[in-house]
Amino acid sequence: MTSTTRSIAPLRPGPIPALRAGISAGRLRTFGLLLPAILLVLLFLYYPLVFIVQMSFTQGSSFLSPTGAITTVANYTLIASRYLPNLLVTLQLALLATIVDLVFGFPFAYILVRKVHYRTAVRALMVFPMFGALYIAFGMRFILLPGGPATPILQALGIASTDALFSLPSVVFAMSIFTFPFMVLNIGTALGNVDPTLEEAAACLGARPWQTFRRILVPLTRAGTVAGALTVFGWSIGTFAEPLLLGSANEQRALAWTVYQRGVVQTDYGLSTAMGVVLLGVAFVVTYLSLRYSRGALVE
Amino acid sequence: MTTADPTAGVARRPVVSGRRLTDAVSHAYIWTILVLFILPFVALLGFSLTSRPGGSGPVANYRYVVDTFGDNLLWSLKISGLTLLINVLVSLPAGYAIVRHTFPGKRTLFSALTLPLYVPGAVIGISLVLTYNFTYHLTTSMWGLVLAMALGTFPLMLTPIVVALKDLPVIFEEAAACLGATRWQTYRRIVLPLIGPGLSAGLLLCFIIVFNEYLVTLFVHPPGLTTAPLRVFNQIRTAGLDPATAALAVTMQLISLAAVLLFFRLFGTRHLKGTYLL
Numbered sequence: 001m002t003s004t005t006r007s008i009a010p011l012r013p014g015p016i017p018a019l020r021a022g023i024s025a026g027r028l029r030t031f032g033l034l035l036p037a038i039l040l041v042l043l044f045l046y047y048p049l050v051f052i053v054q055m056s057f058t059q060g061s062s063f064l065s066p067t068g069a070i071t072t073v074a075n076y077t078l079i080a081s082r083y084l085p086n087l088l089v090t091l092q093l094a095l096l097a098t099i100v101d102l103v104f105g106f107p108f109a110y111i112l113v114r115k116v117h118y119r120t121a122v123r124a125l126m127v128f129p130m131f132g133a134l135y136i137a138f139g140m141r142f143i144l145l146p147g148g149p150a151t152p153i154l155q156a157l158g159i160a161s162t163d164a165l166f167s168l169p170s171v172v173f174a175m176s177i178f179t180f181p182f183m184v185l186n187i188g189t190a191l192g193n194v195d196p197t198l199e200e201a202a203a204c205l206g207a208r209p210w211q212t213f214r215r216i217l218v219p220l221t222r223a224g225t226v227a228g229a230l231t232v233f234g235w236s237i238g239t240f241a242e243p244l245l246l247g248s249a250n251e252q253r254a255l256a257w258t259v260y261q262r263g264v265v266q267t268d269y270g271l272s273t274a275m276g277v278v279l280l281g282v283a284f285v286v287t288y289l290s291l292r293y294s295r296g297a298l299v300e
Numbered sequence: 301m302t303t304a305d306p307t308a309g310v311a312r313r314p315v316v317s318g319r320r321l322t323d324a325v326s327h328a329y330i331w332t333i334l335v336l337f338i339l340p341f342v343a344l345l346g347f348s349l350t351s352r353p354g355g356s357g358p359v360a361n362y363r364y365v366v367d368t369f370g371d372n373l374l375w376s377l378k379i380s381g382l383t384l385l386i387n388v389l390v391s392l393p394a395g396y397a398i399v400r401h402t403f404p405g406k407r408t409l410f411s412a413l414t415l416p417l418y419v420p421g422a423v424i425g426i427s428l429v430l431t432y433n434f435t436y437h438l439t440t441s442m443w444g445l446v447l448a449m450a451l452g453t454f455p456l457m458l459t460p461i462v463v464a465l466k467d468l469p470v471i472f473e474e475a476a477a478c479l480g481a482t483r484w485q486t487y488r489r490i491v492l493p494l495i496g497p498g499l500s501a502g503l504l505l506c507f508i509i510v511f512n513e514y515l516v517t518l519f520v521h522p523p524g525l526t527t528a529p530l531r532v533f534n535q536i537r538t539a540g541l542d543p544a545t546a547a548l549a550v551t552m553q554l555i556s557l558a559a560v561l562l563f564f565r566l567f568g569t570r571h572l573k574g575t576y577l578l
Contacts (some may be wrong), residue, residue: 026401033397036390037413037454045416047435048427055430063434108333111326123569124561125334129317129342131556132512134533135549139340142347142541149343177337238420240515245536256422256515261427264519273430276423287418291411 049280056274061267075274082256083271087278090255093243094236096168099176101232104176105183106225110217112184113191126181134177137245140174141165144246174242175244179232186231190224191217230290234283255279341553348547361547369548372528376552378443379527380510383449387457387506388499390450395461396491401469410462414455424452425519432520440522449510450518457502457510460572464498465491497567504563505572508556528552 049131056076079087116122130135143150144165151161164170202212218225243254251293255275263272349358365373371512397403397412428448429439438444470495476486492499514529521530528548535545 027403029404030397030401033393033401034409037394037458038450040390040447040454041413041416044447045419045424045426048431049419049423051431052423052427062345104333106327106489111330115323115326116330120564120569122330122334124564125337127508127560128338128553130508130528131553132514134512134514134529135344135553136340138532138536138541138546138549139343141536142546143339143343145541148445149346180333180337183433234418238368238422238515240422241533253408256420259422260518264429266460269430272426276426279420280423283420283423287415 053277055269055276057241058270061269061273063269072270075270077280078271079274079278083275085250086253086255086258086275090237090239090279093168093171093175093251093254094233096172097134097179097236097239098229098233100172100176101180101183102225102229105180105228106187108180109184109187109191113188114196127182129178129181131173132241133239134241136174136177137241140170141245144170153189154182166246168247168251171239171242171247171251174246175236175239178242179235182235183228183232186224186228187221188224190221194220227290230286234286234290237279237282237286275282322456341550344408344546344551344553347541348543348550350543352543358547361544364544365547365551368544369528372526372531372548373551375525376528378505379446379449380443382446382509383453384506386446387436387454387502389501391457391461392492392499395458395465396487398458399462399465400473413458416452418479421452421515422519424448425516428516428552429519439520439577442522444522445517445520445525448516449513451528452513452516453506453509456505457499460498460501460505461495464495464501467498468494500563500567501572504559507559510553511556512552 006198055063057073059070059072059074062068062070112119112122127191139229142148144154144161146161146165148161150164154161154164198216198220199212203209209213238262239254240256243251244257247254256279259272259279261274262268262275348361351357352361352364394413398406425448428444432438432444437445438447468491472490473486476490477483477527481489512529514533517527517530518533521527526534529552532545532549532552534543535548539545
């Protein structure tokens with residue numbers, strides 16, 4: 001596409017071809033078109049991120065004191081010691097949600113791509129989780145409430161309804177519902193590019209379904225699956241409403257909520273921004289890996 | 301919504317024993333998961349139709365939404381509208397430059413522009429609330445919230461625009477140019493109508509996200525301005541579970557669903573390719 005554009009470009013009116021040698025008007029126009037977007041991310045993403053990185057090396061709210069900020073790395077050592085469980089529980093929740101999505105998402109995507117003819121209905125229903133984790137958490141909390149709709153089912157399964165709400169599984173369940181569509185989207189796209197005749201060929205050559213899955217489907221969809229898992233993991237580490245509304249004291253320590261508590265409620269800016277930076281670091285590592293695997297080729 | 305015959309499409313394929321059983325299990329699996337998807341919504345819907353303590357039935361709950369939460373709904377709509385406007389104004393030129401112009405570092409730039417999607421909401425929230433406080437002095441303005449929303453969602457607008465422009469052969473623009481149209485005319489009369497569905501996909505995605513956003517809003521909302529999702533969040537935290545709050549959550553989801561169904565009706569689903577919806 002790009003090369004076509006380039007080769008035909010001289011046909012356009014205007015001064016582009018003539019000026020191509022110097023700093024052309026075209027360059028300037030490109031820059032002008034990109035400027036609003038660049039300004040938006042610079043002012044409201046990159047500068048604020050630099051700001052919190054700086055602030056994470058100051059003590060408490062000493063940033064505000066007239067005698068100047070006290071520089072320290074204590075916030076990070078505190079995270080590595082006292083707040084380590086917060087970080088670990090965040091990673092644990094994200095990992096569990098990713099695993100649940102992966103295990104249930106792969107068959108779902110496979111059936112959707114290969115067998116389902118009513119995909120529009122499925123798509124319409126699959127947008128519900130996109131409306132937000134808040135409503136999912138709210139709904140789940142009502143369902144699991146002792147005396148709520150799920151109580152008879154839970155009793156039949158031998159689970160005390162007081163154990164179901166405010167527990168790790170209910171948090172993970174809500175988180176997996178929220179992120180499930182992203183997983184299915186990624187795996188489904190990858191599966192859509194796998195020729196069904198490959199599976200038929202494998203079956204004709206005597207492969208069992210399990211062998212076809214392991215030797216044909218998994219290798220051919222690896223990029224999509226890995227990208228999906230990383231995307232889900234990256235989204236899940238920022239989980240906020242689910243642990244808060246559905247978790248026990250342990251899950252409520254999830255990092256995003258602690259950032260809010262320490263930063264906005266208790267105005268311990270140093271510690272709160274340091275936690276934010278840690279969260280950001282995890283998110284960046286995951287995103288970097290995910291972009292290496294996924295459709296990073298969208299632009300070129 | 302169609303309920304397809306589970307055995308449809310089987311006839312064309314080679315008959316394998318147990319095929320029908322596998323198909324039945326497959327479709328049961330799909331529907332089980334879909335039921336789990338809408339379970340929280342159905343539960344909230346049911347809850348919103350129960351009586352409040354001292355209230356009188358479902359109608360009272362929804363009347364309460366209009367009377368008490370009406371302001372919050374209006375704020376949500378207003379913030380969403382302004383955010384969509386900014387998103388369009390930012391993404392259209394940027395998307396055009398990214399697809400149609402050649403410049404070095406294009407891929408890096410695109411990654412840098414879409415990065416907000418991958419930054420956790422709480423991090424965007426804390427970084428913005430601090431810079432709003434100490435650098436920009438935007439804490440009391442509605443625009444602080446709008447710009448925060450725009451930053452978080454404009455990549456969702458940019459991506460469908462880029463996809464739509466890449467799918468649009470450049471010959472239309474060249475033809476227009478050859479026939480003497482100015483750059484602006486070409487842009488307005490040729491490009492914009494042809495990428496309309498892609499643009500709408502972006503609008504839909506951004507609307508759904510912004511309309512239901514509570515997390516960044518919790519950090520940066522100016523005093524006295526509470527959007528509807530934030531109100532839901534606050535109500536659950538302070539007032540516990542209340543059918544009226546459930547009614548508000550149901551209202552929000554129904555408005556969002558209406559937007560999605562309207563889009564499906566008008567444009568189908570294929571324009572959402574390359575975005576976060578199937």
